[in-house]
Amino acid sequence: xxxxxxxxxxxxxxxxxxxxxxxxxxxxxxxxxxxxxxxxxxxxxxxxxxxxxxxxxxxxxxxxxxxxxxxxxxxxxxxxxxxxxxxxxxxxxxxxxxxxxxxxxxxxxxxxxxxxxxxxxxxxxxxxxxxxxxxxxxxxxxxxxxxxxxxxxxxxxxxxxxxxxxxxxxxxxxxxxxxxxxxxxxxxxxxxxxxxx
Amino acid sequence: xxxxxxxxxxxxxxxxxxxxxxxxxxxxxxxxxxxxxxxxxxxxxxxxxxxxxxxxxxxxxxxxxxxxxxxxxxxxxxxxxxxxxxxxxxxxxxxxxxxxxxxxxxxxxxxxxxxxxxxxxxxxxxxxxxxxxxxxxxxxxxxxxxxxxxxxxxxxxxxxxxxxxxxxxxxxxxxxxxxxxx
Numbered sequence: 361x362x363x364x365x366x367x368x369x370x371x372x373x374x375x376x377x378x379x380x381x382x383x384x385x386x387x388x389x390x391x392x393x394x395x396x397x398x399x400x401x402x403x404x405x406x407x408x409x410x411x412x413x414x415x416x417x418x419x420x421x422x423x424x425x426x427x428x429x430x431x432x433x434x435x436x437x438x439x440x441x442x443x444x445x446x447x448x449x450x451x452x453x454x455x456x457x458x459x460x461x462x463x464x465x466x467x468x469x470x471x472x473x474x475x476x477x478x479x480x481x482x483x484x485x486x487x488x489x490x491x492x493x494x495x496x497x498x499x500x501x502x503x504x505x506x507x508x509x510x511x512x513x514x515x516x517x518x519x520x521x522x523x524x525x526x527x528x529x530x531x532x533x534x535x536x537x538x539x540x541x542x543x544x545x546x547x548x549x550x551x552x553x554x555x556x557x
Numbered sequence: 558x559x560x561x562x563x564x565x566x567x568x569x570x571x572x573x574x575x576x577x578x579x580x581x582x583x584x585x586x587x588x589x590x591x592x593x594x595x596x597x598x599x600x601x602x603x604x605x606x607x608x609x610x611x612x613x614x615x616x617x618x619x620x621x622x623x624x625x626x627x628x629x630x631x632x633x634x635x636x637x638x639x640x641x642x643x644x645x646x647x648x649x650x651x652x653x654x655x656x657x658x659x660x661x662x663x664x665x666x667x668x669x670x671x672x673x674x675x676x677x678x679x680x681x682x683x684x685x686x687x688x689x690x691x692x693x694x695x696x697x698x699x700x701x702x703x704x705x706x707x708x709x710x711x712x713x714x715x716x717x718x719x720x721x722x723x724x725x726x727x728x729x730x731x732x733x734x735x736x737x738x739x
Contacts, residue, residue, distance in 0.1 A: 418571075426564050430571050437575040441582045448589035458676070459669055 366488050370496025376469045377500035377542075378549050383469035386460050387501060388538040394517050397505030398498065399453045403442050403461060405494025408470050410438040412490035415478040431474045432465070439464045469497060507541050508532045597666055598651065602636050605653025605662040609633055617731030620724075625653075634661060635728055641720035643668065643713040644675050652721050658729055660695075663687045663721065668713075675713035683707055687721070692729070695722040 376382045383404070390400045414434050422430045443461045446454040454461065464470065473493055478486040509515055512533030514522035522528075531537045602612055602623065609625040616622075622637040635658075639650045646669035653661040663684050670676045677683065686705060687695070696702025697715050706714035 422567060423564055426568050429568060433568075433571050433575050437579055440579055444582050444586040444590070448586040448593070451593050 363488060366485070367492045367495075370492035370494070371499055372549070374493075375496045375500055375549075376493055377497060377504075378546055381546075382472055383467040383497065384542075386463060386467055387504065388535065388542065390457060390460050391501050391504035391508060391538060392512070392533040393509045393515075394502060394505040395453070396456055397501035399446075399450070399457055400460060401494070401498025401501045403446065403457070404464055404467060404470070404497055405490070406442050407435065407438045407464050408473060408490040408494045408497075409487065410441075411435045411470055411474055412478040412486040413483055414438075415474045416481060416483045416486035419479045427479065428471075428475075431471060431479075435470055435474065436465045469493065503545065504538065504541055508537055512537060594667075598638070601651040601664045601666050602653070604664050605651055606634050606636055609636075612636060615731070615735075617727070617734065620727040620731055622724075622728050622731065632656060635732070637724050637728055638666075639717075639720035639724040641716040641723075643670050643716040644710065645670055648678065648713065648717055648720070650717055650721060652724060654725065654728070658725060659689055659691045660687045660721075665717070670710070670713050675707065675710040677707050677710065678713055678717060692722055692725045695725070 390396045477489045610628045612623040635654045648668040651664045694703040697706045
């Protein structure tokens with residue numbers, strides 16, 4: 361696979377949310393607005409970049425029997441670092457994401473990539489993989505965020521874009537709206553795939 | 558035996574490296590985070606007693622409160638920070654009281670309660686019901702007070718109400734001891 365292909369795979373072909381259905385809990389919970397989606401996506405991507413690189417560096421020293429605890433320690437440390445940095449430099453975003461930042465630790469996307477990719481590949485490839493998956497995750501969250509914020513609040517990034525007469529569909533920014541929107545997007549992607557074959 | 562020592566040794570090494578990194582980052586970010594918290598606290602104190610010009614810190618035993626004075630140096634009320642463990646976190650509330658110890662306004666400044674349930678205590682609509690309530694009325698309805706609980710979050714509502722009424726009691730005692738603060 362060329363670098364370009366491995367970078368692009370996270371967006372559509374192996375999109376972590378829409379295709380692999382990984383990390384759905386934070387996806388459904390925080391994608392109620394575009395700014396939350398971007399914040400969560402970028403935070404997860406930073407953790408993923410850090411953990412993939414470190415794990416591919418130390419993979420040869422870790423005995424197979426204790427690899428999962430080792431990965432979790434590495435991932436949890438990166439999450440705590442991101443948590444503290446966000447708290448210090450973007451307090452408003454940190455507040456609105458709240459509990460979901462510490463919960464990045466248990467996002468199966470991150471452990472999944474560590475186990476399936478970083479522990480078997482070199483540093484550079486793991487970095488590219490993390491970038492691709494992280495961007496794909498951010499992309500998926502943003503698509504959900506845009507649709508839900510537009511339908512549920514008539515805004516994008518807090519700016520009013522719908523005409524005043526538009527009555528916001530509150531359900532879109534509540535939990536059921538996340539499931540419905542995600543279902544439609546997944547269905548649409550499956551339809552595209554079927555047509556391709 | 559040697560194999561198991563190796564396993565735990567490696568895990569130990571990784572944990573040591575991780576804690577070292579965390580300690581370093583914590584040392585760098587802690588002062589900034591504290592600064593933000595202090596600024597938010599000041600803003601919240603002004604929010605609950607907007608007519609105030611100066612806040613002066615007072616202590617009575619373990620209890621700390623702020624005496625609020627306006628531009629003419631006249632006491633307009635008192636502010637204290639109530640804190641109690643709710644359902645999953647410490648809920649911190651800034652409480653502004655008028656001179657007669659009834660509540661002027663409250664503002665919740667930090668909480669990590671369940672999103673969608675207890676976290677709704679951040680909504681102004683819920684907090685505004687505390688306005689003008691007196692000590693005897695501050696308890697959730699289940700406990701015989703006049704505070705309407707957040708739906709599905711009696712524990713959070715109770716913790717906030719109790720922390721506030723406890724604070725008011727301590728404040729009244731402290732102010733009486735000071736001789737009514739003129």
